[in-house]
Amino acid sequence: MSEDEHTSSWVLFKWLWHGYLRRYVWFLAVALFFMMLEGGLTASFSVMMQPLFDDVFLGAKQEALLWVGLAVLGIFVARGLVSLAHKVILTWASQQSMADIRSDMLAHLMTLDVDFHSLHGPGQLIQRVEGDVGAIAKVWKTLVTGAGRDAVTFVALLAVAFWTDWVWTLVALVGVPLMIGPTAFLQRFVRKNSRRVRQIAADQSTRLNEVFHGILPVKLNQLEKHQSKNFTKLQHQRVKTEVRAAAGQASLPTLIDVMSGLGFFGILYMAGNEILAGEKTVGEFMTFFTAIGMMFEPLRRLGAVSGAWQMAAAGIERVKAMLETPSNLLDPAHPTPAPMGTPGIVMHDVALNYGDAKILRGLSFDAEAGKTTALVGASGAGKSTVFNLLTRLVDPASGEVLIGGIAPSKMTSHDLRGMISVVSQDAMLFDETLRENIVLDREVSEENLQAALEAAFITDFLPRLENGLDTAVGPRGSNLSGGQRQRVAIARALLRDTPILLLDEATSALDVQSEAKVQAALDRLAIGRTTLVIAHRLSTVRNADKIVVMDQGRVVEEGTHEALMGKGGAYAELCRLQFDRT
Numbered sequence: 001m002s003e004d005e006h007t008s009s010w011v012l013f014k015w016l017w018h019g020y021l022r023r024y025v026w027f028l029a030v031a032l033f034f035m036m037l038e039g040g041l042t043a044s045f046s047v048m049m050q051p052l053f054d055d056v057f058l059g060a061k062q063e064a065l066l067w068v069g070l071a072v073l074g075i076f077v078a079r080g081l082v083s084l085a086h087k088v089i090l091t092w093a094s095q096q097s098m099a100d101i102r103s104d105m106l107a108h109l110m111t112l113d114v115d116f117h118s119l120h121g122p123g124q125l126i127q128r129v130e131g132d133v134g135a136i137a138k139v140w141k142t143l144v145t146g147a148g149r150d151a152v153t154f155v156a157l158l159a160v161a162f163w164t165d166w167v168w169t170l171v172a173l174v175g176v177p178l179m180i181g182p183t184a185f186l187q188r189f190v191r192k193n194s195r196r197v198r199q200i201a202a203d204q205s206t207r208l209n210e211v212f213h214g215i216l217p218v219k220l221n222q223l224e225k226h227q228s229k230n231f232t233k234l235q236h237q238r239v240k241t242e243v244r245a246a247a248g249q250a251s252l253p254t255l256i257d258v259m260s261g262l263g264f265f266g267i268l269y270m271a272g273n274e275i276l277a278g279e280k281t282v283g284e285f286m287t288f289f290t291a292i293g294m295m296f297e298p299l300r301r302l303g304a305v306s307g308a309w310q311m312a313a314a315g316i317e318r319v320k321a322m323l324e325t326p327s328n329l330l331d332p333a334h335p336t337p338a339p340m341g342t343p344g345i346v347m348h349d350v351a352l353n354y355g356d357a358k359i360l361r362g363l364s365f366d367a368e369a370g371k372t373t374a375l376v377g378a379s380g381a382g383k384s385t386v387f388n389l390l391t392r393l394v395d396p397a398s399g400e401v402l403i404g405g406i407a408p409s410k411m412t413s414h415d416l417r418g419m420i421s422v423v424s425q426d427a428m429l430f431d432e433t434l435r436e437n438i439v440l441d442r443e444v445s446e447e448n449l450q451a452a453l454e455a456a457f458i459t460d461f462l463p464r465l466e467n468g469l470d471t472a473v474g475p476r477g478s479n480l481s482g483g484q485r486q487r488v489a490i491a492r493a494l495l496r497d498t499p500i501l502l503l504d505e506a507t508s509a510l511d512v513q514s515e516a517k518v519q520a521a522l523d524r525l526a527i528g529r530t531t532l533v534i535a536h537r538l539s540t541v542r543n544a545d546k547i548v549v550m551d552q553g554r555v556v557e558e559g560t561h562e563a564l565m566g567k568g569g570a571y572a573e574l575c576r577l578q579f580d581r582t
Helices: 008-049 051-056 063-109 114-119 122-162 166-171 176-213 215-220 224-274 282-323 383-390 415-418 434-439 447-455 482-496 514-525 561-567 571-579
Strands: 345-356 355-366 374-377 396-403 420-423 499-506 530-534 546-551 554-559
Touching: 008 051, 008 063, 008 122, 008 282, 008 345, 051 282, 063 122, 063 282, 063 571, 122 166, 122 176, 122 282, 166 224, 176 215, 176 224, 176 282, 215 224, 224 383, 345 383, 355 383, 355 396, 355 546, 374 383, 374 571, 383 396, 383 499, 383 530, 415 420, 420 482, 434 447, 434 482, 447 482, 447 514, 482 514, 499 514, 546 561, 546 571, 554 561, 554 571, 561 571
Parallel strands: 374 530, 374 546, 420 499, 499 530
Antiparallel strands: 345 355, 345 396, 546 554
């Protein structure tokens, strides 16, 4: 993305305001009121310098000492209280708005199709939800506090300075025009490097995600040094870019310091001559000097806020782009209700490509309602893609996919997936309890739950778990064996009790004894349901009502086990190769 293509700061702020901040406008208004009070109190402190010097120190008025001292004490106490109030309010509003963004991002990312997720790894998406939003949250408090409190303080102190002597004030600000060009350049520099930091952070998250999820292959293939080297390379890139961004951000207050030095030099020379000439009092000069001295500090912080905004803008830009990424698989505007009863499945001349790779090439077959149809064939034949089409994780490029005579794209995803239970070879479990992983946020009676546990043979290993159903299964189910995880997936399907059952190597992780038990449970589960089975172990599909043999995205044979063996074709060859090996 070139600099000209960067979203402007104003557009980004409007998006953030209308999308998230406006809902907290009353909290921000109250905080702004307290910030205005703090700015006014800071300015009033500089006003107290004139009576302090002219009446107390030079005029030797004893009675003035008490009221000036009490006034200064009151100013500091009041300023501390209002500062506490607006900081607490702003912290709550900023954290709550960032929480809203994170929730919306997660909800939106889960609606995007599998093509999107195949291009954006988990590490990158985690970095978007946590890292990019975290970068915004980090500076948001500084931005609002600085832009609010410091701007009000600056204006109030500037008013005091003009009220004391407008000529002195213009001399003090003589260096401001000289900052415009360098400031614009530094803002672009900070934005560019901050964007690069966010991308490197996403690459780091991807690398860590791959290493931690693939720790066994890393160890077994002795890739520790290789992975450490790659991660260290990213670390060096991030350090370099972070330093450049920080240097650019720190340069903005430095410019203000240079401007301040020019202004103070001019004031000291001019005001000193006027005081020596008797044209101005020491108290007037101290009021002005205090106002200007205190004014440059919020101005300096405002310069830092400008850099902080550029860093936040890089994160906001990425968050905005992610939230505005459209899904290619939207629910229809006028959906067709899901078919009633147990539907049949028809695929007619279906074609599908993943990029340049042709996966399905005119696939056609019927899966009769209430019967079991097995899909067999070599890896890459397109069997799993059939499941993706039925659950509408993808849409066909051409041809028809019908469930009970209705295309999946004509139904809502909720209705479509509510008809289907899937048990795959990758039984994904969440870092929750065993009970929560089986029930999956549904209302289930203890009687039905117990029946599912028994049918899936979870009761065989349940007594060995320390806390039974309340045992934490660990990240991705790491506290359970592969076979145990697969039984949990089968129990889920039993509880869902849907008219369509999709089994993708559902018993692949089980030992021979467990496989026989679970296969029997799946056979009972399949009764009265339209069942599609993907199996590489052909012994598990002998009893299927129909076997569909696929090769390179097409159906090459179909029939019962006995009929296909009698033909002596592709299926018979697959059986010969597999059973000869065993």
